[in-house]
Amino acid sequence: xxxxxxxxMILAGGRVDELNVLTYxxxxxxxxxxxxxxxxxxxxxxxxxxxxxxxxxxxxYRSYSLINHIGNGAAWDMIGRYRHISVLPPFIGSxxxxxxxGPADAIYKNLDYIQYYSPEEILILSGDHIYKMDYQEMIxxxxxxxxxxxxxxxxxxxxxxxxxxxxxLDEEDGDRGGRVVDYWEKPAKAQSEWASMTxxxxxxxVLFYALAENQKGDSYHFxxxxxxxxxxxxxxxxxxxxxxxxxxxxxxxxxxxxxxxLLGPSPxxxxxxxxxxxxxxxxxxxxxEPVVMGNNAVVHNSLVYNGCKIGGTVRNSILxxxxxxxxxxVVENSILFFSNIVGENCRLNKVVADVNNSFGMNAxxxxxxxxxxxxxTVIGWNNVIPDNTVIGEGATIYPRLAGTIWPAQVKKxxxxx
Amino acid sequence: MKRAKEAxxxxxxxxxxxxxxxxxQxxxxxxxxxxxxxxxxxxxxxxxxxxxxKKVGVLTQYKPxxxxxxxxxxxxxxxTGRSRGVSILPPRTGxxxxxxxxxxxxxxxxxxxxxxxxPAEEVVILSGDHIYHMDFDAMIGFHRAKxxxxxxxMMVVPKNQMYQFGAGIVDKHDRIIGWEEKPKEPKTNLAxxxxxVFDYNYLIxxxxxxxxxxxxxxxxxxxxxxxxxxxxxxxxxxxxxxGTIPAYWEANMDVLKKDSGISPQKWQIRTNxxxxxxxxxxxxxxxxxxxxxxxCMVSAGSVIKGTVINxxxxxxxxxxxxxxxxxxxxxxxxxxEKGATVDLAILDKRVVVGEKAVIGFGQNYTIANRLxxxxxxxxxxxxxxxxxxxxEQRIGRNCVIDSGIAEEHYPGKxxxxxxxxxxDEES
Numbered sequence: 095x096x097x098x099x100x101x102x103m104i105l106a107g108g109r110v111d112e113l114n115v116l117t118y119x120x121x122x123x124x125x126x127x128x129x130x131x132x133x134x135x136x137x138x139x140x141x142x143x144x145x146x147x148x149x150x151x152x153x154x155y156r157s158y159s160l161i162n163h164i165g166n167g168a169a170w171d172m173i174g175r176y177r178h179i180s181v182l183p184p185f186i187g188s189x190x191x192x193x194x195x196g197p198a199d200a201i202y203k204n205l206d207y208i209q210y211y212s213p214e215e216i217l218i219l220s221g222d223h224i225y226k227m228d229y230q231e232m233i234x235x236x237x238x239x240x241x242x243x244x245x246x247x248x249x250x251x252x253x254x255x256x257x258x259x260x261x262x263l264d265e266e267d268g269d270r271g272g273r274v275v276d277y278w279e280k281p282a283k284a285q286s287e288w289a290s291m292t293x294x295x296x297x298x299x300v301l302f303y304a305l306a307e308n309q310k311g312d313s314y315h316f317x318x319x320x321x322x323x324x325x326x327x328x329x330x331x332x333x334x335x336x337x338x339x340x341x342x343x344x345x346x347x348x349x350x351x352x353x354x355x356l357l358g359p360s361p362x363x364x365x366x367x368x369x370x371x372x373x374x375x376x377x378x379x380x381x382x383e384p385v386v387m388g389n390n391a392v393v394h395n396s397l398v399y400n401g402c403k404i405g406g407t408v409r410n411s412i413l414x415x416x417x418x419x420x421x422x423x424v425v426e427n428s429i430l431f432f433s434n435i436v437g438e439n440c441r442l443n444k445v446v447a448d449v450n451n452s453f454g455m456n457a458x459x460x461x462x463x464x465x466x467x468x469x470x471t472v473i474g475w476n477n478v479i480p481d482n483t484v485i486g487e488g489a490t491i492y493p494r495l496a497g498t499i500w501p502a503q504v505k506k507x508x509x510x511x
Numbered sequence: 512m513k514r515a516k517e518a519x520x521x522x523x524x525x526x527x528x529x530x531x532x533x534x535x536q537x538x539x540x541x542x543x544x545x546x547x548x549x550x551x552x553x554x555x556x557x558x559x560x561x562x563x564x565k566k567v568g569v570l571t572q573y574k575p576x577x578x579x580x581x582x583x584x585x586x587x588x589x590x591t592g593r594s595r596g597v598s599i600l601p602p603r604t605g606x607x608x609x610x611x612x613x614x615x616x617x618x619x620x621x622x623x624x625x626x627x628x629x630p631a632e633e634v635v636i637l638s639g640d641h642i643y644h645m646d647f648d649a650m651i652g653f654h655r656a657k658x659x660x661x662x663x664x665m666m667v668v669p670k671n672q673m674y675q676f677g678a679g680i681v682d683k684h685d686r687i688i689g690w691e692e693k694p695k696e697p698k699t700n701l702a703x704x705x706x707x708v709f710d711y712n713y714l715i716x717x718x719x720x721x722x723x724x725x726x727x728x729x730x731x732x733x734x735x736x737x738x739x740x741x742x743x744x745x746x747x748x749x750x751x752x753x754g755t756i757p758a759y760w761e762a763n764m765d766v767l768k769k770d771s772g773i774s775p776q777k778w779q780i781r782t783n784x785x786x787x788x789x790x791x792x793x794x795x796x797x798x799x800x801x802x803x804x805x806x807c808m809v810s811a812g813s814v815i816k817g818t819v820i821n822x823x824x825x826x827x828x829x830x831x832x833x834x835x836x837x838x839x840x841x842x843x844x845x846x847x848e849k850g851a852t853v854d855l856a857i858l859d860k861r862v863v864v865g866e867k868a869v870i871g872f873g874q875n876y877t878i879a880n881r882l883x884x885x886x887x888x889x890x891x892x893x894x895x896x897x898x899x900x901x902x903e904q905r906i907g908r909n910c911v912i913d914s915g916i917a918e919e920h921y922p923g924k925x926x927x928x929x930x931x932x933x934x935d936e937e938s
Contacts, residue, residue, distance in 0.1 A: 129795035130811070365794035366812065374791055380784050383776040384547035384810040384824065385796055386767075391804050399795035400548070400811050401776075404804075412795070 131372035196314025224341025255284030454481035524639035525572030541639035614725030865902035
């Protein structure tokens, strides 16, 4: 049996404040996505489909949901003699006494783990993005170029590029990639359209050197610290150009949009074609019966998973397992996580509702009509919304609010906590 | 971990179920899909799991591969672990026997080695063929309270149905005092469900007495109730032997109905979604703009662009624009192409219905299938696994299209009511 040569490390620890109350109890990588899975499933499915089956996940913030989701790794076929997923939480030891101080510090603290597997390349990636990529093509480019580091880049509009790490690539290999001649992390004014996807392939000795050097400073980021340092020291850094869909879900609006990209006549994100896998043991997804459509069900342009019961109308929406939409209710442009109950004659428009919410009869959430600029209304988990409540566009409802707190009306943009 | 000896379960899953026609051409009856994502045996297995019983032997014989792959290691029903387990028990040659199982009692007798290896207080014997929800723990409690040697689960059925069942006459203490197997003129409406609880030692003793007694209902019961303590455990609730196509269709339709008494979800029926085409790996069902749905169940991985009314769809079914599926049961990965109609039919896996084809053509429901009039007589048409129905083909009522039938096998654009299109080796 051939021993694998690549070790993948997924950075999945970060809490991203922009995702509002959805990341109140879980890291962003564990946020539900696409009617059945979680954000990190895209990275894991990519690894599985690329045949990279030695995987470590670095996790720090509220990692229970993530650890539970990963299980033993069987969902991604990562259980076997040379196939595994390890979750690496922060730890204390004779030399380590702290939380992970940043992604580069997290990897540094687990150098012994990496050395144990003595990989030929180390693939470091973020678990926060929606995309399908064959990492083997990137690794092949990395090997062919004898690069010290290869970074995946995707083209974004220049106006938006300043939110990302931005690379200047030479024309060495045209559409395939080129040498990185300059790099700016979140520049005020971007000079290039090529944004880093935070997917990095390292030669082990270069990674070990860079991490050790990085420890001398007080900032521990790959984009901000390590890439600029290596570039300065004339290491061979290559950019691999990726041209497929890349869903960047840092804000709630982007998250909503990436979900909507699953819909339409020719969806940009096609889970079936992408060979998307998730852990069906998590929340017992596997035990759900098929979707039950009542006599008056109307469902248009929507994804609905097993375990849902539809008695009302659903349009342009994504329903996770166990969502019930009762008679007369209308759900539009919304994403309802596991086990939401939408009561009779409710109206939901452009709502993202976390798990286990119950909307009382006649509740109205979001605007009557939804346009391009309409704000997303976000409902935190485990709320019981009283009958007849009106929640305005763009409002935020904190998780698990006491029943006594609820006003008859939550105003547009209001935060109820 | 509990040390007490607990009841051992034997599930008889070897039956051919030949009246299910081409649905059992390549699989045993317990492995026939049911209710969109389940198989018939899931009901027995889940009842065992939900009753807290942990050791199960599954006796197979007829076309067991599909069943074996479905059982896997048994983790779907929580049968993996130190004190748990599910064992497949195929017929095997011994010193004296070299034959197939000759009946239910014979099948159990031939697995004495399994019984001896798993000592227990009681042995629960049940069939893997039925759709029901039952707490065997309560039945074992009843059995113990009565100090019974053997307890038979029984329920009231209409008298005109009694010819299919073992019929028991009981006294006011639920002791069985009379027995008739499949009576033409029944004296009672109390029917055996084919579920037995035996005292472990009694079972071994009674089966060891006469090796020519092959069947529990025909041979063992009449003798036992004369000599030993045999009781009837009354069952009230939904129970179906889905051994015929009309009964199978009805029970599936019952899953759709709110008040029919059957609810796999509420009953906590579990299935193995890893096996066979991995229905596990499916995206949510996609409902496209303009689709029309009414009173139906749709599984993950399906894409609905047309109309689905009063039907059950397994994972991965595609219903294209203008296609109509009505009163039908569609197994996984079937494709109903544009403008096609499927009315009152059962489609086995991977059937492709071409554009504008009609399955269930015309209103003549009463012309029974010419070759198997006892199988198909209510209007239901069967399409076998992987069969193709060419574009604009018309298939009538009570028809059978065999598995794998392709366009070139059709004699013309119409298959008349009651006709069959079979593979050469079987016709």
